[in-house]
Amino acid sequence: MESLIVADKTSLYHNTTPSSLVPNLPLNNKDGSSSTSSTTFNSYINLDQGDPVVFKEYWRKKSEECMVVIKGCELLSYLSDLRSVCWFMMPELRDAIKRLHALVGNADTNDMYIVVGNGSTQLFQAALYALSSSSSSDDPINVVAAAPYYSEYQEQTDILRSGIHKWGGDAMKYDKNEAYIEVVTSPNNPDGSIRGPVVNSKCGGEGKLVHDLAYYWPQYTPITHMASHDLMLFTFSKCTGHAGSRIGWAIVKDKEIAKKMTKFIQMSSIGVSKESQTRVAKIIEVLCDSYKNFKLGGLSKESELFFEHSRRLMMERWEKLREVTKQNSDFSVPKFPQAYCNFTNETSETYPAFAWLKCNKDEDCESYLEKKLKILVRGGNRFGSDPRYARLSLLGKDDDFGEFLKRISIDMNEFRH
Amino acid sequence: MESLIVADKTSLYHNTTPSSLVPNLPLNNKDGSSSTSSTTFNSYINLDQGDPVVFKEYWRKKSEECMVVIKGCELLSYLSDLRSVCWFMMPELRDAIKRLHALVGNADTNDMYIVVGNGSTQLFQAALYALSSSSSSDDPINVVAAAPYYSEYQEQTDILRSGIHKWGGDAMKYDKNEAYIEVVTSPNNPDGSIRGPVVNSKCGGEGKLVHDLAYYWPQYTPITHMASHDLMLFTFSKCTGHAGSRIGWAIVKDKEIAKKMTKFIQMSSIGVSKESQTRVAKIIEVLCDSYKNFKLGGLSKESELFFEHSRRLMMERWEKLREVTKQNSDFSVPKFPQAYCNFTNETSETYPAFAWLKCNKDEDCESYLEKKLKILVRGGNRFGSDPRYARLSLLGKDDDFGEFLKRISIDMNEFRH
Structure with missing residues (x-):
């Protein structure tokens, strides 16, 4: 699932930022992304949201190849494929x-x-609707996820105080004999x-699963x-970084569930932007073609292939972050096991987006x-977890990431005693 | 509010179509619109949904002028304007x-x-959320509209069995001393x-209004x-016919309500396709520029201006329809009062989309x-009204509209006795 953007100006970057601090916050560039190119210790760095601008440079090189042209008379109808x-x-x-x-x-x-949706956020809600409304239970179905869980699941589940589903908290602690959906x-x-999945099936409640695989792509794992x-559930935002397109998709085994999800999206937004669908299709084609050409011995270098390129970016950021946290015992990050990747044919570890x-x-x-480092992050309590933890985006701009590392190092060297 | 597209294949065109009839239904063209170019009395004509393809020919002439080009590295970020x-x-x-x-x-x-949304459908739900959650009442707020009302309001209100709002039916009959929203x-x-608005304020309930002005454009009224x-609420779908773009907008007086609507859209879909936003902005610019050029004595003829052109289309369809219903007393359509239009500077009547x-x-x-004419429409009961009525789209293709008129006339001449 994608990460939250907080709407309110006084909290756009961060839930607890006092409004008096807002003038210090970096304002957006023409493209809407934030910038700290002239960052000093007086400016905040925003690592709260997972805005995936790290991949922009890659797409700059593919700009012409991925170009879409849409004429005035195209894409007028609501309908796309009545056979589907x-x-x-x-x-x-x-x-x-596919x-x-x-x-x-x-x-x-x-x-x-x-089933295509306006980002995987809409598909998450469509999945809850489809699974809840096909449940045999009359009570709201419990939606659970093992902590730490994505900070937005709870509010996305409960925003309308639905009578068909309700947030049930940490899946590890779920012990009700009631129907549930585990994310x-x-x-x-x-x-x-x-x-x-972690819910103990001994509890006897009827359980259904939603797999949110937003980050199950080779650059991350x-x-x-x-x-x-x-x-x-998948989202294009985290696959290639094209978050502004708001395209996600669900892959669904049961036809009736797929129909109900489609109905939910119909009732919520009568479908999904065709401009975005057209463009995402084009970008995926270019991405896949480059692999095809590479395998045929064509012009592409391996390092110029998207997943290889983006995996290197993520790996480099993680290596730098591990270097800093190794030297500064005040902070630590999780370790991940190595595994063999069937896509790269190499053994490597996970390089998460956060x-x-x-x-x-x-x-x-x-x-x-x-307060100490003027770095805006999302605290552990937002994820149903310990406030000693916080989530930091590693998908931001190079400048922001570099400045973040610098501040953590400065903190160690200058502010410790 | 925009009209429904029914999702299920067996009922895509129509809620009551038996599935055995589906093979006879017209299949979609490459652009997703339906076609009856080879219509015979054996084929169904679908006038159920309000897919606004009637304006396509106009945009074909403006195709190049309205063209947008989007490169691979553009529009990546979730964010657009942090000042807004x-x-x-x-x-x-x-x-x-504006x-x-x-x-x-x-x-x-x-x-x-x-506030921009994925069509006015999403904005309708955002409005209900914003107004309900700022209500002083703990009970679900009643959402009402005078019958005949848009067939989808009820399900859009009740789809998640919300604890903050519920469908309250015909506004003319509303007499509860409880908080309500009138659409x-x-x-x-x-x-x-x-x-x-029609709710009797003597009932004493706290009332809020949502004005759905989807059809308050010069071609219709x-x-x-x-x-x-x-x-x-407004939608681009019914303004220019670009329904595939899924762009609607709300114009909101109260900042807190606008914030809550924004939050709802954030929780539902983390925003709105930037590809669509870019394209809609471009098309609106071209539309407005043509009026500017015309007023400056430029190249445009008045008949080539969008609202003049589309108003003539709607007027012609209504004239033909009135001609047929005048001759065939089995059917009747409403009459509308004349009014002076500040935009065209002429007195005319309403030419509704349906x-x-x-x-x-x-x-x-x-x-x-x-059953008799193989014309698929939406019955009056779906609108909280009398089944002697039905809603027929007048925004479809020329062929379909012509065939519809023909069948009504044939019905009178051949099937009467």
Whole structure:
């Protein structure tokens, strides 16, 4: 699942930032992204949201190749493909999504239904609707996830105080004999762990699973198996970094569930932008073509392939972060096991999109980073976890990431005593 | 509010179509729109949904002028404008929307907040959320609209069995001393009437209004005043016919309500496609520029201006329809009063996007049209009204509209006795 952008101006970067601090916050560039190119210790660095601008440089080189041209009379109709359960999905997007998963080997799309949504956020709610409304229970179904869980699941579940589903908290602690939906996020947001379902089936409640695989792409983690769960969510935002397009998709085994998800999206937004669908299909085609050309001995260098390039970026950031936290025992980050990646044919570890930082010298990591180092992050309590932890985005601009490392180092050297 | 597209394949065109009839249904063209170019009496004509393809020919002539080009590295970030309450709205779209309303004179945007959404459907739900959650009542707030009301309001309100709002039915019959939201749709979908609020304030319940002005554009109705209500909804789908873009907007007086609507959209879809926002901004600019050039004595002919052109299309369809219903007393359509339009500087009547057809020889208009004439429409009961009525889209293709008129005429001449 994608990370939250907080709406209110006084809290856009951060939930607890006092409004008096707002003038210090970096304002957005023309493209909407934030900038701290002239960062000093007087400016805040925002590592709260997972805005995936780290991949922008890559796409700059592919700008012309990925270009889409849309004329005035195109894409007028609501309808896309009346033969498909998801009638608003364009066939070229469906084909591109299948091709991408076949290339990466991360999810099985054979004999599965694909439902496109306005980001995986909308699909998460569509999944809850579809699974809840097909539950035999009259009571709201419990939605649970193992802590630390994505900070937005709870509010996305409860925003309308639904009578069909309600947030049930930490899946590890779930012991009710009632129907439930367990959200399995793997690699996990915020902590990057590889996960499976955890609810104890001995409780006897009827359980359904939603697999949120937003980060199951080769730049973040080894592709160890072809996932083939009942209901899987993916988002283009975290796959290539094109978050502004708001395209996500679900891969669904059961036709009736796919129909209900489609109905939810119909009732919420009568479909999904065709401009975005067209563009995402094009970008996926370019991405897949570059692998095809490379394998045919064509012009592409291996380092110029998207997942290889982006995996190197993530690996470099993690290496730098580990170097700093190794020298500064005030902070620590999780270690990840090595695994063989069927996509890269190499053994490597997970390089998550977020660092789940533990602050060893303060009980409140978020507050410490904000007050002492002017780094805005999302505290552990937001994820149903310990406030000694905080989540930091590693998908931001180079400048911001570099400045973050500098501040953590300065903190160690100058502010310690 | 926009009209429903029914998702299920067996009912995509129509709620009651038996699945055995599906093979006869027209399949979609490459652009997703349906076609009956080879219509015979063996094929169904679908006038159920309001897919606005009638305007396509106009945009074909403007295709190059309205062309947008989007490169691979553009529009990556979630964020658009951190200075705006609606942080995911692109400034160029906001400016274009304000320019369009200033040109048409249909809504006041001065000192108002604009919130963009995935169609006005999402904004309707965002409005319900914002108004309900700022209500002083602990019980679900009643959402009402005067019958006949848009067929989807009820399900959009109740889909998650929300604890903060619930459908309350016909506003004319509302007599509870409880908080309510009245949806005022003007011109009304389905019947084209010009409306104001109707709930009797003597009941004492705290009332809030949502004005759904999807059809308050010069091609459908005279622009009699500059609307300046607390919360107004518009959709690009019905303004220019670009329904595939899924762009709607709300114009909101109260900053806190605009913030809550923004939050709802954030929780539902983390914003709105930037590709669509870019394209809609471009099309609005081209539309407004053509008026500017015309007024400056430039190249455009008056008949080539969008609202003049589309108004003539709607007028011609209504004239043909009135001609047929005049000759065939089995069917009747509403009459509309004349009014002076501040935009065209002429007196004219309303030419609604839908015909609210009354069947005088059968108690069930929908069933009659389907069984006797193979015309798929939406029956009056779906709008909280009498089944002797049915709603027919007048926004479809010329072929379909022509075939519809033919069948109504044939019905009179050949099937009567």
